[in-house]
Amino acid sequence: MFDRDLWREIFQSINMNRTRTLLSGFTVTFAILLFAILFGITNGLTNTFDDAFKDDATNSIFIMSGRTTKANKGLQAGRQIQFKNEDYDYIKEEFGEKVQYITARIYKNVNASFQNEKNSYSVRAVHPDHQYLENTEVTIGRYINQLDLNEKTKVVVIGRLVENDLFLKTTALGKYINLNGIQYKVVGVFEDDGGDNEERLIYMPITTAQQIYGNNDYIDQINLTYNPKMGYDQAIAFSSLLTRKLKDRFSVAESDQRAVRVRNLANEAKGINQMTSGLGMIVLVIGFGTLIAGVVGISNIMIFIVKERTKEIGIRKALGASPKSIVSIILMESVLITLIAGFVGLVLGMGILELIGPSLEKFFIKDPKVSLNLVIGATITLIVAGGIAGYLPAKKASRIKPIVALRDD
Amino acid sequence: MLKINKLHKSYPIGDSSLHVLKGIDLSVDSGEMVAIMGSSGSGKSTLLNIIGMLDEADEGEYILDNVPIKNLTEKKAAIYRNKFLGFIFQSFNLINYKNALDNVALPLYYQGLKRKERIEKGLFHLEKVGLKAWAEHLPNELSGGQKQRVAIARALAADPKLLLADEPTGALDTKTSYEIMAFLQQLNDEGKTILIVTHEEDIADMCKRIVRLVDGVIMEDKFVEQVRASQYV
Numbered sequence: 001m002f003d004r005d006l007w008r009e010i011f012q013s014i015n016m017n018r019t020r021t022l023l024s025g026f027t028v029t030f031a032i033l034l035f036a037i038l039f040g041i042t043n044g045l046t047n048t049f050d051d052a053f054k055d056d057a058t059n060s061i062f063i064m065s066g067r068t069t070k071a072n073k074g075l076q077a078g079r080q081i082q083f084k085n086e087d088y089d090y091i092k093e094e095f096g097e098k099v100q101y102i103t104a105r106i107y108k109n110v111n112a113s114f115q116n117e118k119n120s121y122s123v124r125a126v127h128p129d130h131q132y133l134e135n136t137e138v139t140i141g142r143y144i145n146q147l148d149l150n151e152k153t154k155v156v157v158i159g160r161l162v163e164n165d166l167f168l169k170t171t172a173l174g175k176y177i178n179l180n181g182i183q184y185k186v187v188g189v190f191e192d193d194g195g196d197n198e199e200r201l202i203y204m205p206i207t208t209a210q211q212i213y214g215n216n217d218y219i220d221q222i223n224l225t226y227n228p229k230m231g232y233d234q235a236i237a238f239s240s241l242l243t244r245k246l247k248d249r250f251s252v253a254e255s256d257q258r259a260v261r262v263r264n265l266a267n268e269a270k271g272i273n274q275m276t277s278g279l280g281m282i283v284l285v286i287g288f289g290t291l292i293a294g295v296v297g298i299s300n301i302m303i304f305i306v307k308e309r310t311k312e313i314g315i316r317k318a319l320g321a322s323p324k325s326i327v328s329i330i331l332m333e334s335v336l337i338t339l340i341a342g343f344v345g346l347v348l349g350m351g352i353l354e355l356i357g358p359s360l361e362k363f364f365i366k367d368p369k370v371s372l373n374l375v376i377g378a379t380i381t382l383i384v385a386g387g388i389a390g391y392l393p394a395k396k397a398s399r400i401k402p403i404v405a406l407r408d409d
Numbered sequence: 410m411l412k413i414n415k416l417h418k419s420y421p422i423g424d425s426s427l428h429v430l431k432g433i434d435l436s437v438d439s440g441e442m443v444a445i446m447g448s449s450g451s452g453k454s455t456l457l458n459i460i461g462m463l464d465e466a467d468e469g470e471y472i473l474d475n476v477p478i479k480n481l482t483e484k485k486a487a488i489y490r491n492k493f494l495g496f497i498f499q500s501f502n503l504i505n506y507k508n509a510l511d512n513v514a515l516p517l518y519y520q521g522l523k524r525k526e527r528i529e530k531g532l533f534h535l536e537k538v539g540l541k542a543w544a545e546h547l548p549n550e551l552s553g554g555q556k557q558r559v560a561i562a563r564a565l566a567a568d569p570k571l572l573l574a575d576e577p578t579g580a581l582d583t584k585t586s587y588e589i590m591a592f593l594q595q596l597n598d599e600g601k602t603i604l605i606v607t608h609e610e611d612i613a614d615m616c617k618r619i620v621r622l623v624d625g626v627i628m629e630d631k632f633v634e635q636v637r638a639s640q641y642v
């Protein structure tokens with residue numbers, strides 16, 4: 001296989017018949033080109049979906065409240081539903097194992113300052129679990145912890161951009177930041193993949209916020225992730241049960257869509273998952289179909305080549321070529337043509353994706369690319385395909401009888 | 410060198426078969442230069458092909474260099490052809506996309522020699538046929554006589570015990586034919602055993618022995634006074 005002379009022979013023969021080689025490889029080039037582009041586009045779609053969820057864990061459930069739209073159990077429509085600490089505790093207790101992480105949230109807008117720098121930011125007052133729900137990455141210091149909650153300490157964890165804005169080139173950790181006239185100690189700085197807005201946030205302990213901003217036990221929203229061992233269907237059943245129990249708890253009509261709202265990413269993730277794997281299947285089928293056509297094409301042309309070279313093969317045999325050497329020359333030639341043709345397709349496909357990629361963003365195709373795995377997979381597939389394409393022609397070539405080939409007529 | 414006993418060969422033609430060789434007995438010693446004569450269709454090429462292991466007899470015995478040639482696998486036949494035999498054809502049978510040197514070196518490739526050695530030996534044999542300067546030329550840039558000399562160099566490259574030539578001058582004019590014969594005679598003088606198939610009397614007279622085939626049997630087998638080709642060139 002790594003015999004340099006064999007390769008020399010093959011290159012000589014391919015070089016001799018450039019047009020023919022080009023023609024025979026064309027279908028394979030086309031197959032791989034098509035496959036690469038379709039694959040890239042599917043990847044691009046997946047990227048878009050992934051991006052939409054990047055900020056949150058994909059097994060997230062968000063619980064929000066609003067005004068009732070329907071009268072129920074003697075209560076009038078238009079009643080505001082307010083979550084409290086006891087509702088947070090209730091969910092934790094009632095669903096236990098099914099809940100992986102859970103946090104409450106209070107939203108607040110504040111004017112923040114440090115020395116001469118001022119800006120306004122959103123504050124989220126949360127439980128420690130929030131870090132895992134939001135994929136928050138603490139780069140310096142620490143996140144909010146249970147001790148902060150117990151002690152109602154005045155500490156905050158600020159986003160990377162908040163530090164940039166207010167602390168300029170200095171480090172914020174350990175310094176005091178002023179929020180609406182109250183001093184908070186910065187105990188951590190975080191980064192978040194969710195975009196700039198996510199890095200212009202300030203986190204503080206929920207108990208601190210409750211004491212300072214209202215001296216009550218209200219909460220605005222509850223976020224949780226369900227146990228990742230649950231499948232999509234189980235997760236969807238879980239969130240339905242959760243919704244029903246909460247509506248019951250607040251005496252909200254079963255059909256009321258506004259008073260208690262539970263949003264489960266599993267619903268969306270399931271749909272998207274089905275769609276992308278469906279697309280993947282279609283791409284595979286199309287790609288393989290075209291590749292098979294390519295293999296048949298190469299095989300046909302190789303048979304033709306063998307016919308055309310009957311005399312040459314006869315001469316080689318008369319000079320002492322073993323059947324094995326004839327088989328390997330044809331087989332290798334076929335593999336090489338397939339591989340080169342395939343790579344040309346792959347490179348063309350990658351080039352085209354690179355070119356048209358940016359203009360596809362408006363079709364929800366983001367950063368369409370071919371993965372390294374695909375390149376490796378394609379290489380192996382092409383070698384196998386080339387081998388299959390070359391098998392019959394090689395067999396035919398090895399059966400050529402020198403006397404028949406050498407007869408002068 | 411070689412010994413043939415009661416050799417028979419038929420070709421199937423439709424439902425019947427054509428009996429081409431009808432009991433050939435022939436033995437050739439090393440150092441001989443034998444012409445196999447006969448009219449067209451008399452079975453000369455068939456006999457030569459069997460001797461060259463390109464074809465197999467139906468019946469009879471064939472021993473080459475003390476090795477009985479029978480039921481050879483393709484692989485074995487390839488090895489024997491490469492080691493024992495050099496072929497020269499009427500239509501040269503050079504590989505048209507390989508230059509003269511690569512053509513000459515091809516049997517050495519199948520012997521498993523390294524490229525450097527192949528080039529060295531190839532050039533040596535090209536020099537022997539007077540075509541070293543043409544090493545890089547493709548066959549279609551050569552005259553008929555030059556092509557046949559390249560073919561002879563190729564036949565000699567693997568240093569075979571036996572040279573088999575089927576109408577080696579059939580496609581050449583008289584003058585060139587004699588040049589080729591002069592060269593073959595020189596090789597024979599150096600000790601090479603040569604079998605030449607021809608239907609031309611003057612070519613046969615340049616050998617040392619003439620075997621006449623008529624209708625698949627040997628009608629005459631005689632040693633002759635060799636006419637030297639060099640006096641005509």
Ligand SMILES: Nc1ncnc2c1ncn2[C@@H]1O[C@H](COP(=O)(O)OP(=O)(O)O)[C@@H](O)[C@H]1O
Binds near residue numbers: 420421422449450
């Ligand atoms: N492969 C074959 N199939 C059928 N007939 C053949 C084949 N090879 C040769 N013949 C026939 O056998 C006879 C002898 O052929 P050949 O040995 O080539 O004769 P020569 O070389 O003396 O002209 C001819 O009649 C030829 O047509």
Ligand SMILES: [Mg+2]
Binds near residue numbers: 453454455
């Ligand atoms: Mg003949």
